[in-house]
Amino acid sequence: MILYSTQKSSPNVSFEEAIFRGLPPDNGLYMPTEIKRLPDSFFDTIQDLSLVEIAEAVCNNLLGDDLSEAEIKSIITSSMNFEAPLFSLEPGVEILELFHGPSMAFKDFGARFMAAVMSHYLVQHRREIRILVATSGDTGGAVAQGFFNTPGISVTILYPSGKVSDIQEMQLTTLGGNVEALEIEGTFDDCQRLVKQSFLDQQLNNHYRLSSANSINIARLIPQSFYYVDAFRQLEDKSIPFYYSVPSGNFGNLTAGLIAKKMGLPVGGFIAATNANDTIPNYLKSGNYSAQETIATISNAMDVGNPSNYARMNDFYKSHLAMAEDIVGYTYSDEETRKMMVDTYQNNNYVLDPHGAVGLLGWKEFSEGKNNVQGIVLETAHPTKFIDVVTDTLHITPELPPALKAAIEKKKAKEQRIKFIQGLEEMLYMTSTKAGQPVSNILGLSDLLADETLDQVELKEICDFMKESAIQLDEFTTELTTYIQNLKKQ
Numbered sequence: 001m002i003l004y005s006t007q008k009s010s011p012n013v014s015f016e017e018a019i020f021r022g023l024p025p026d027n028g029l030y031m032p033t034e035i036k037r038l039p040d041s042f043f044d045t046i047q048d049l050s051l052v053e054i055a056e057a058v059c060n061n062l063l064g065d066d067l068s069e070a071e072i073k074s075i076i077t078s079s080m081n082f083e084a085p086l087f088s089l090e091p092g093v094e095i096l097e098l099f100h101g102p103s104m105a106f107k108d109f110g111a112r113f114m115a116a117v118m119s120h121y122l123v124q125h126r127r128e129i130r131i132l133v134a135t136s137g138d139t140g141g142a143v144a145q146g147f148f149n150t151p152g153i154s155v156t157i158l159y160p161s162g163k164v165s166d167i168q169e170m171q172l173t174t175l176g177g178n179v180e181a182l183e184i185e186g187t188f189d190d191c192q193r194l195v196k197q198s199f200l201d202q203q204l205n206n207h208y209r210l211s212s213a214n215s216i217n218i219a220r221l222i223p224q225s226f227y228y229v230d231a232f233r234q235l236e237d238k239s240i241p242f243y244y245s246v247p248s249g250n251f252g253n254l255t256a257g258l259i260a261k262k263m264g265l266p267v268g269g270f271i272a273a274t275n276a277n278d279t280i281p282n283y284l285k286s287g288n289y290s291a292q293e294t295i296a297t298i299s300n301a302m303d304v305g306n307p308s309n310y311a312r313m314n315d316f317y318k319s320h321l322a323m324a325e326d327i328v329g330y331t332y333s334d335e336e337t338r339k340m341m342v343d344t345y346q347n348n349n350y351v352l353d354p355h356g357a358v359g360l361l362g363w364k365e366f367s368e369g370k371n372n373v374q375g376i377v378l379e380t381a382h383p384t385k386f387i388d389v390v391t392d393t394l395h396i397t398p399e400l401p402p403a404l405k406a407a408i409e410k411k412k413a414k415e416q417r418i419k420f421i422q423g424l425e426e427m428l429y430m431t432s433t434k435a436g437q438p439v440s441n442i443l444g445l446s447d448l449l450a451d452e453t454l455d456q457v458e459l460k461e462i463c464d465f466m467k468e469s470a471i472q473l474d475e476f477t478t479e480l481t482t483y484i485q486n487l488k489k490q
Contacts (some may be wrong), residue, residue, distance in 0.1 A: 133157050155213075273361060283329075338393045
């Protein structure tokens with residue numbers, strides 16, 4: 001695969017160079033010079049394939065010039081060890097559940113594949129790199145899990161303070177090892193801007209050998225195309241026109257769908273469903289692209305006012321009119337999102353996360369008045385990743401899956417370790433300040449007692465002083481014992 005920059009002013013590069021660079025020097029995004037179509041026979045017989053087999057076929061079609069079939073098979077089998085099943089919500093509406101991976105978000109597909117590919121090349125060349133990534137919530141958790149303890153790779157994650165859910169933050173901050181998470185004052189756009197600036201800083205790049213795991217990295221998008229193709233495989237009636245409704249923030253997920261379409265997936269089109277951050281829907285309606293300040297919403301993983309992947313989308317279509325033929329955009333408020341969550345739970349006994357609710361809103365609006373169509377709505381994260389929103393909206397407390405329970409337990413263990421260390425530090429402080437002086441007194445007075453010239457009065461003064469110091473030590477011991485008992489009760 002040969003890739004060019006969407007800015008058109010950087011040299012073309014190989015797939016290997018693109019994934020390690022992350023971003024071209026001209027601040028564009030890498031795109032394949034060619035996306036070959038899969039043969040019609042592939043889609044005609046797709047019913048007989050598994051997700052892994054589909055992933056291998058798509059990967060061979062895209063990367064067959066870069067990796068052998070055996071290498072692709074090894075990468076896919078090691079990274080794609082979970083499913084993306086369809087759930088039939090109601091006639092004509094399928095929910096594509098993309099939360100069955102380790103971080104319970106769709107970005108597990110991209111992050112794990114990318115980690116496996118990078119590890120493959122790093123082992124070959126005996127290199128080390130640092131992954132630098134910005135997250136609005138789900139990307140960071142997926143990257144942390146996907147790259148955790150991968151040889152030759154260290155990971156730094158930037159996330160906006162107060163703008164990710166508690167469970168998302170736990171997934172970012174509790175792994176340790178080769179993964180560090182930095183809390184940034186600002187929005188996701190601020191985090192992403194820092195990442196882009198870092199990649200354009202040549203001195204910084206040379207020192208740390210930086211690469212990215214955001215959807216700006218082409219290796220993230222390729223595996224996300226797998227589940228678009230696999231969802232088609234799962235449709236019972238493939239003769240009915242189908243559309244994907246994609247909850248969208250940075251638009252990497254939808255761009256992956258466009259890659260699948262370029263390879264021949266017979267999709268009718270796409271719905272770009274956003275929250276209040278409606279830059280792309282506004283563009284699709286008006287033809288004028290205008291980045292916005294990010295607005296905080298309950299679907300926080302989509303809080304992106306200046307989506308990077310617009311550059312790729314624009315490159316696919318070259319014009320607003322061509323893009324608007326394939327993609328329709330809608331935007332929804334938090335109130336509308338909550339109402340859809342409630343309606344879906346009451347009518348279908350299905351718990352949506354706020355992002356999936358935005359996606360379902362998009363499908364409902366698009367399909368109104370249309371006959372003989374079916375929609376596939378992407379449910380991008382497990383609802384318990386946004387348990388505060390779910391609980392507040394539905395007045396239920398869904399049970400946490402094991403993966404999220406583990407993150408909470410790790411946070412508790414970390415907090416306990418911090419408290420323990422703080423307790424030890426306080427004990428050391430108490431010992432050094434309150435016990436130090438009487439101990440010094442006793443040691444000094446002991447030396448004086450060895451002096452044979454002392455008279456009885458001097459000896460009594462020394463003994464009284466030693467007694468006073470011993471009383472101070474006894475009082476300290478009592479105080480320290482009480483302090484330790486209080487620590488145990490916490």
